[in-house]
Structure formats: structure tokens, C-alpha cells
Amino acid sequence: MSEQLLNLYPLCGQQQNLKDLYLAHRVDRLGSMTSPFVYANFLSSLDGRIALEDKEQNLIAYIPKHITTVSDFKLFMELHAQADCLITHGGYMRALNENRLGNVLQVKSKELIEWRCNNGLKPQPTVIIASASMEFPMHPSLHEHQQDCFIATGKNADVERIRYWQDHGYKVLISGEEQMVQGAALIQQLKKLDYKSIYLIAGPRMLDTMIREKQLSRLYLTITHQLIGGLDFRTLLTGPPLENKVNMKLKSLYYEPDSPPGSGQFFMHLDL
Numbered sequence: 001m002s003e004q005l006l007n008l009y010p011l012c013g014q015q016q017n018l019k020d021l022y023l024a025h026r027v028d029r030l031g032s033m034t035s036p037f038v039y040a041n042f043l044s045s046l047d048g049r050i051a052l053e054d055k056e057q058n059l060i061a062y063i064p065k066h067i068t069t070v071s072d073f074k075l076f077m078e079l080h081a082q083a084d085c086l087i088t089h090g091g092y093m094r095a096l097n098e099n100r101l102g103n104v105l106q107v108k109s110k111e112l113i114e115w116r117c118n119n120g121l122k123p124q125p126t127v128i129i130a131s132a133s134m135e136f137p138m139h140p141s142l143h144e145h146q147q148d149c150f151i152a153t154g155k156n157a158d159v160e161r162i163r164y165w166q167d168h169g170y171k172v173l174i175s176g177e178e179q180m181v182q183g184a185a186l187i188q189q190l191k192k193l194d195y196k197s198i199y200l201i202a203g204p205r206m207l208d209t210m211i212r213e214k215q216l217s218r219l220y221l222t223i224t225h226q227l228i229g230g231l232d233f234r235t236l237l238t239g240p241p242l243e244n245k246v247n248m249k250l251k252s253l254y255y256e257p258d259s260p261p262g263s264g265q266f267f268m269h270l271d272l
């Protein structure tokens with residue numbers, strides 16, 4: 001049986017199956033050749049943390065397991081299934097290689113792969129790996145699933161590393177004035193490559209540049225009703241105060257009362 005959610009906005013009080021909730025948003029159809037739809041999904045605690053830093057492990061950041069839920073992951077994958085292009089980063093490729101994180105480079109469920117094929121998408125999305133250092137291992141699953149893959153970096157990235165990846169057959173998208181990738185330059189490149197539904201599965205630094213450079217169309221946000229504290233933590237954005245206010249409009253809000261156990265969570269989406 002599918003998990004039940006309570007709609008709090010806009011249809012206050014209605015029950016809603018979790019299954020297909022985000023698939024029904026059809027984000028795959030919201031972008032166009034001139035204006036791709038760029039969306040991200042984050043999970044935050046009530047006190048605004050998306051990850052904690054582990055002081056004993058070189059400040060490696062991690063998401064505390066008790067804030068993650070099956071429901072949140074299912075919705076994450078429903079959004080994933082609607083993308084023609086994913087943006088991840090070098091840090092994730094290193095984490096995969098060290099088995100610190102699970103692999104979300106592919107759509108795994110047969111049902112969702114079938115959904116993609118029935119809706120004009122390739123079985124698996126293209127993957128963009130943003131990296132300033134260009135120092136990461138390629139994950140074999142990308143080749144196994146015949147996924148297109150590009151590496152994005154800034155103009156001042158190490159020339160040797162750029163050549164290394166080009167020699168290995170990867171196209172490098174130069175999309176930033178320094179070493180870092182910048183949101184507008186990257187989306188401009190992806191627009192030229194005809195991508196229309198671009199799912200940011202990267203961390204707060206990529207979200208930061210997408211927001212600052214006005215490239216994000218929609219934010220999906222899960223708020224677990226838990227406080228996690230911690231002196232060293234990550235939150236949604238990484239940079240200095242935003243010069244211009246960024247207003248978002250709530251489009252939907254759902255409540256799952258019993259997950260995580262003993263607590264609950266909100267699933268919401270906001271448009272910019």
C-alpha cells in the first residue's frame with residue numbers, strides 16, 4: 001500500500017498517495033529549447049541543516065541517517081526520472097568511489113525506466129559532472145548504462161586535467177570565469193545541447209550559483225520535523241548574503257505524519 005500524505009496547500013485536508021506525487025508534476029514538460037527547466041531537491045532539518053561535518057574525518061560532511069526516509073528517496077527518484085540531464089559534481093564521484101554514498105546516477109526502477117521511454121526520454125539521463133579540481137574517478141556505471149557524460153569546469157581549471165579528460169573521450173564544458181562552474185554559463189551550454197529538464201543533484205555550492213545567477217526554476221524541499229544541532233553544518237547556500245532578495249512562491253505542501261518514526265515531515269515545492 002502506498003504511503004498517505006495530507007495535502008496542506010493548496011487543497012487543505014485532502015489525502016494523497018505518495019506514489020506518483022512528483023511524477024504528476026511533469027517537470028519533463030515544463031522546459032523548452034529556449035528556457036530549460038532547472039530543478040533541485042533538498043532535505044533539511046527543522047534547524048536548517050542539510051548535512052553535518054565530521055570533525056574527526058577531515059570535516060567530511062554527511063547527512064545524518066535518521067533524517068533520511070524511504071518516502072523522501074522515492075520522491076527524489078520520481079524527479080530524477082523526469083530529467084533529461086542530471087548535474088552532479090566531482091565530490092560525489094569521489095564519494096561513490098569510496099563507497100561513502102549510494103549510486104543515484106541511474107534510474108533504477110523498471111517502472112520509472114518504462115515511464116521515461118513512454119514519455120520520450122532516453123532510458124537514462126545525461127550526466128554533467130561539475131568540478132573545479134577535475135580530480136575524480138569516473139564511475140563505471142555511466143559507461144555500463146551508455147549514458148552521455150560531460151565534465152563542466154571553469155576557464156582557469158588545470159589545463160593538464162582538462163586534457164586528461166578530453167584524451168579519455170569526454171567533452172569538457174568550460175562554464176565559469178575562474179575555476180568554479182557558474183550557473184548561468186553552464187545552463188547556457190546545456191541549452192545549446194538541447195536539454196530541457198535539468199535536475200540538480202549536486203550539493204549546496206552548485207545550488208548557490210544557480211540561485212545567485214537566477215537559473216533555478218523550482219526548489220523541492222523536504223523538511224523533516226527533527227532538530228539536529230551541530231556546530232559545524234551545511235545549509236542550502238554557501239556564499240555571502242544575497243544582494244537581491246530571492247522570493248519564492250509556495251506551490252504545494254504535503255504532510256507525512258509518521259515518517260521519520262516518532263516525527264513527521266513536510267514535502268513542499270516552491271517556484272522562483
Ligand SMILES: NC(=O)c1ccc[n+]([C@@H]2O[C@H](COP(=O)([O-])OP(=O)(O)OC[C@H]3O[C@@H](n4cnc5c(N)ncnc54)[C@H](OP(=O)(O)O)[C@@H]3O)[C@@H](O)[C@H]2O)c1
Pocket residue numbers: 041042043044049050051052060061062063089090091092130131132133134135136153179180181182201202203204205206209234
Ligand atoms: N540534505 C540534502 O538534501 C543534501 C543535498 C546535497 C548534498 N548534501 C550534503 O551536503 C554536504 C555537502 O554537499 P556536497 O559535497 O554534495 O557538495 P558541495 O560541498 O557543494 O561541493 C562538493 C564538490 O563539488 C564540486 N563543486 C561544487 N560546486 C561546484 C562548482 N560551482 N564548480 C565546480 N565544482 C563544484 C567541487 O568538486 P571538486 O573538488 O572536484 O572541484 C566540490 O568539492 C554533503 O554531506 C552532502 O551529502 C545534502
